[in-house]
Amino acid sequence: DAKTTQPNSMESNEEEPVHLPCNHSxxxxxxxxxxxxxxxxxxxxxxxxxxxxxxxNRMASLAIAxxxxxxxxxxxxxxxxxxxxxxxxxxxxxxxxxxxxxxxTRLTIIP
Amino acid sequence: EAGVTxxxxxxxxxxxxxxxxxxxxxxxxxxxxxYRRVMGKEIKFxxxxxxxxxxxxxxxxxxxxxxxRTGGTYSTLKVQPxxxxxxxxxxxxxxxxxxxxxxxxxxxxxxxxxx
Numbered sequence: 001d002a003k004t005t006q007p008n009s010m011e012s013n014e015e016e017p018v019h020l021p022c023n024h025s026x027x028x029x030x031x032x033x034x035x036x037x038x039x040x041x042x043x044x045x046x047x048x049x050x051x052x053x054x055x056x057n058r059m060a061s062l063a064i065a066x067x068x069x070x071x072x073x074x075x076x077x078x079x080x081x082x083x084x085x086x087x088x089x090x091x092x093x094x095x096x097x098x099x100x101x102x103x104x105t106r107l108t109i110i111p
Numbered sequence: 112e113a114g115v116t117x118x119x120x121x122x123x124x125x126x127x128x129x130x131x132x133x134x135x136x137x138x139x140x141x142x143x144x145x146y147r148r149v150m151g152k153e154i155k156f157x158x159x160x161x162x163x164x165x166x167x168x169x170x171x172x173x174x175x176x177x178x179x180r181t182g183g184t185y186s187t188l189k190v191q192p193x194x195x196x197x198x199x200x201x202x203x204x205x206x207x208x209x210x211x212x213x214x215x216x217x218x219x220x221x222x223x224x225x226x
Contacts, residue, residue, distance in 0.1 A: 032211055043115075043202045043217030044154065091211040097144070097167055099210055101154035 004088045009106045018075040020105055022088030025069045032091050033064060034099065035073045037084040044087065044101070047073065083109045113137065115218035117203050123224045129191040132221045136185070136205030143186050144206075144215065145178060149199035157201075159210075160186060172197075193225045 005023040012018040024033070034049040048055055048062045050071075055062040061074040075082055087104040116135040124130050136143050145157040157176070158168040162183035171178070175194070180186040190197055200222050204215040 036215075041219070043204070043219045044215075045217065046214035049212070049214070097142075097159045097210050098156040098170065099146075099215065100156070101146075103153060 004090060004102055006086070006088050006102065006105045008103065009108065011108045011110055012075075012078050013110050014080060015077055018078045018082070018107065020073040020075075020086050020088075020107065021070065022072070023070045024088070024090055027068050027090060028092065030092050031068075033062065033068075033071050034089040034091055035060070035062065036087045036089065036099075036101075037082075038087070038104075039081075039084045045084075047086070078107075078109050080109050080111065083107055115203055115205050115216050117201075117218035117221050119221060120219065121222045121224075123226065124193055125226055126195055127192045129189065130193055130223060132188045132190075132201055132203075132223070134186045134188070134203030134205075134218060136203070137216055140205035140207055140216070141183070142206045142209065142213075143180060144204040144210070145186070145188055146202040146204065146217075147199050148202070149196065152199075154202065157188075190223070193223075195225050198223055198225045 032051050035047040036044040038044045048060050050062045063072045085104040085106050087101050089099050118133045122130050141162050143160040146154050148154045156170040159166045160180045163180050177189045200220040202217050202220045204217040206213045206215045
């Protein structure tokens with residue numbers, strides 16, 4: 001199974017952009033890159049996912065390196081509500097439906 | 112649209128008792144998943160339903176755990192008899208498509224405490 005590596009924790013000031021890195025050097029050509037986050041006392045929440053091209057949605061942007069060995073989740077303007085544990089997860093195509101959650105990055109937002 | 116709903120939110124039972132957790136997925140979602148986080152560990156996959164059929168139950172810890180999804184709507188996860196190591200938070204998720212390329216929508220979980 002391809003694995004991901006994320007920093008254990010990060011801090012960011014409120015209203016500033018946040019760049020959360022993820023390394024996945026053993027990624028295969030069919031692996032999708034997913035980001036989920038978990039706020040305190042809640043279930044995981046989908047943030048964004050992509051395969052090769054950069055992706056944008058209302059919550060965040062996903063920047064994928066050209067060689068796909070790393071990616072960055074970008075929160076454009078952090079709010080206190082963005083304080084959570086962020087998980088970078090690889091999933092492959094049909095036949096394996098397990099999402100493997102690692103330890104993630106605990107993001108602290110400083111008011 | 113209503114989200115994934117789980118009942119109860121908390122359950123405290125004694126070792127040896129039986130507990131049944133319920134999950135109501137988002138309407139129209141054929142795919143339903145169970146995950147759990149035991150104390151201090153990572154969130155782990157338990158099993159996956161497509162409609163009423165179990166597609167993958169490789170994450171189920173042992174035969175004390177039984178999941179059902181009769182009629183392809185809500186699902187139940189029964190633990191019988193419960194052991195201390197079963198304590199943790201049990202999450203249910205649903206999706207329209209398969210998880211490799213579709214968002215999973217998670218419920219807020221059931222916190223199970225076995226004493």
